[in-house]
Amino acid sequence: MTLKPEQKQAVTSWVAAGDNLSAVQKKLADQFQISLTYRDVRFLVDDLNLELKDPAPKVDTSDVSKAQPAASTPAPGASANKKGFIEKAKEKLGLAKPDAGEGEMPEGEFDDLPEDGNVVVTLDKVNLNPGAIASGTVKFSDGVTGKWIVDQQGRPGFTEVSRPGYRPSPADSQAFMMELNRAVQERGL
Numbered sequence: 001m002t003l004k005p006e007q008k009q010a011v012t013s014w015v016a017a018g019d020n021l022s023a024v025q026k027k028l029a030d031q032f033q034i035s036l037t038y039r040d041v042r043f044l045v046d047d048l049n050l051e052l053k054d055p056a057p058k059v060d061t062s063d064v065s066k067a068q069p070a071a072s073t074p075a076p077g078a079s080a081n082k083k084g085f086i087e088k089a090k091e092k093l094g095l096a097k098p099d100a101g102e103g104e105m106p107e108g109e110f111d112d113l114p115e116d117g118n119v120v121v122t123l124d125k126v127n128l129n130p131g132a133i134a135s136g137t138v139k140f141s142d143g144v145t146g147k148w149i150v151d152q153q154g155r156p157g158f159t160e161v162s163r164p165g166y167r168p169s170p171a172d173s174q175a176f177m178m179e180l181n182r183a184v185q186e187r188g189l
Contacts, residue, residue: 003034007028008048010032011028011050012050015048015053018053020052021041021045021052022038024044025037025041028041119139119141119179120179121136121137121138121148121180122136123135123136123183123187124136129159131152133150133151133154134150134187135147135150135159136180138176138180140168140169140172140176141169141171141175142169144161144163144168145161146160146166147159147161150184156177156180
């Protein structure tokens with residue numbers, strides 16, 4: 001189908017005003033009684049050498065699993081950064097200090113940990129938890145025990161704790177993360 005010059009001019013002005021292909025298709029039908037398919041409108045815009053304006057991409061905030069964090073997340077299939085393991089876990093436990101640079105240990109951060117190693121972490125020889133790269137047990141300084149896992153994203157978590165609703169002390173949390181990191185590195189995970 002060929003358009004008259006005034007119809008071509010109208011299409012040009014609509015596209016310049018920011019209309020998308022659907023709007024152009026609807027306006028052609030309403031104003032000129034020209035029925036074109038979406039594809040035909042696309043070809044028409046191309047034939048007229050017009051460029052559609054791209055609206056800002058819409059962000060789907062309903063599904064957080066689609067969000068891609070900054071470059072700190074390893075690519076799929078890549079092994080988790082062992083040095084970042086403690087930092088990620090501290091963030092999850094709310095123990096991260098924002099003023100410390102990556103890989104730096106703030107001075108005195110672990111001064112209040114028990115010297116006698118009251119937090120005991122063991123690593124299972126065989127991991128039977130689907131989706132986990134490591135699992136084991138922990139006994140905190142106050143006697144509470146639990147079973148932990150590290151998922152494929154390097155995130156630690158508890159699958160079972162002997163006292164419901166238990167939150168370890170900050171010192172026990174830090175000692176747990178240090179022992180967990182040591183055990184995982186010794187195993188080469």
